[in-house]
Amino acid sequence: MPNYDPITLSLRSQDLTGRIFGRLKVLSFARYIFVHSQHVACWECQCTCGTLKVCKADTLLKGTIKSCGCLRREMHTKNLLAQTFGKLHVIDFAGYLPKDSIHPRAYWLCICLCGTSKIYKATHLLSGTTQSCGCLRREMNIQRNTQGRVLPGKTKMPEYTIWCTMIQRCHNPKNKSFQRYGGRNITVCDVWRYSFKAFLDDMGNRPSPRHTIERLDNNQGYMPSNCRWETPYIQSRNTRHNRLITWNGQTNCLADWGHMLHIHSSTIAYRLDHGWSIEEALTISVR
Numbered sequence: 001m002p003n004y005d006p007i008t009l010s011l012r013s014q015d016l017t018g019r020i021f022g023r024l025k026v027l028s029f030a031r032y033i034f035v036h037s038q039h040v041a042c043w044e045c046q047c048t049c050g051t052l053k054v055c056k057a058d059t060l061l062k063g064t065i066k067s068c069g070c071l072r073r074e075m076h077t078k079n080l081l082a083q084t085f086g087k088l089h090v091i092d093f094a095g096y097l098p099k100d101s102i103h104p105r106a107y108w109l110c111i112c113l114c115g116t117s118k119i120y121k122a123t124h125l126l127s128g129t130t131q132s133c134g135c136l137r138r139e140m141n142i143q144r145n146t147q148g149r150v151l152p153g154k155t156k157m158p159e160y161t162i163w164c165t166m167i168q169r170c171h172n173p174k175n176k177s178f179q180r181y182g183g184r185n186i187t188v189c190d191v192w193r194y195s196f197k198a199f200l201d202d203m204g205n206r207p208s209p210r211h212t213i214e215r216l217d218n219n220q221g222y223m224p225s226n227c228r229w230e231t232p233y234i235q236s237r238n239t240r241h242n243r244l245i246t247w248n249g250q251t252n253c254l255a256d257w258g259h260m261l262h263i264h265s266s267t268i269a270y271r272l273d274h275g276w277s278i279e280e281a282l283t284i285s286v287r
């Protein structure tokens with residue numbers, strides 16, 4: 001009888017009877033199998049769905065197995081549309097693979113907060129194995145290896161925040177500014193998009209807290225040849241809002257009108273966008 005075999009005894013010493021692993025409840029000892037020149041105990045389990053299954057002790061203890069297979073099947077039939085997993089947002093069903101399998105795996109198209117879109121397996125999303133396109137790890141590496149790092153007790157570099165925001169408004173459709181950037185095909189060049197270090201090397205440190213990143217040509221994206229640190233006044237001359245306005249025979253850009261009349265240029269732009277006449281927009285004083 002195996003009970004007298006010392007190896008068997010030591011292996012059986014871990015009695016799993018009655019223990020619960022995920023959806024599986026261990027009913028009784030089933031048998032030994034011989035794997036890689038070792039005896040492995042197998043236990044008869046019952047899944048919450050009622051199915052009986054014999055499972056190897058190590059797969060139960062490691063958590064590799066949690067159900068008779070029904071959990072996995074459910075994951076692949078679940079509708080994940082519009083759900084969010086970490087930085088990934090599910091935007092479309094990609095299909096089942098392999099097609100001829102009895103247990104096909106569901107795949108979903110996701111867009112990452114960084115703007116990258118990619119297809120992922122349902123189980124990887126639901127189990128939390130996949131939480132970003134890989135940018136999460138890249139960001140952590142950047143923080144560790146370059147000047148964008150977060151030192152204990154210190155906040156992030158402002159250039160790093162600017163870099164993140166720039167990518168967000170160009171590549172994340174959920175960003176509130178996306179329409180005015182990504183929506184108009186304003187993108188961040190690949191070198192900058194995937195490397196904060198490259199961005200910082202090209203742009204240098206921000207000269208002062210009043211400086212922001214500005215594109216020389218508003219119809220071109222963010223790339224070394226089109227970007228400069230600017231202070232808000234100079235920048236406002238370049239914005240799309242800043243059209244030329246003729247009033248009383250004089251033509252000036254919106255920023256100059258604002259300066260002359262002591263009305264903030266964005267107030268004038270807002271008024272014009274909301275149906276005010278040029279006369280009203282330029283003459284009615286701000287309370």
Ligand SMILES: [Zn+2]
Binds near residue numbers: 023048071
């Ligand atoms: Zn089951």
Ligand SMILES: [Zn+2]
Binds near residue numbers: 087112114132134136
């Ligand atoms: Zn990403």
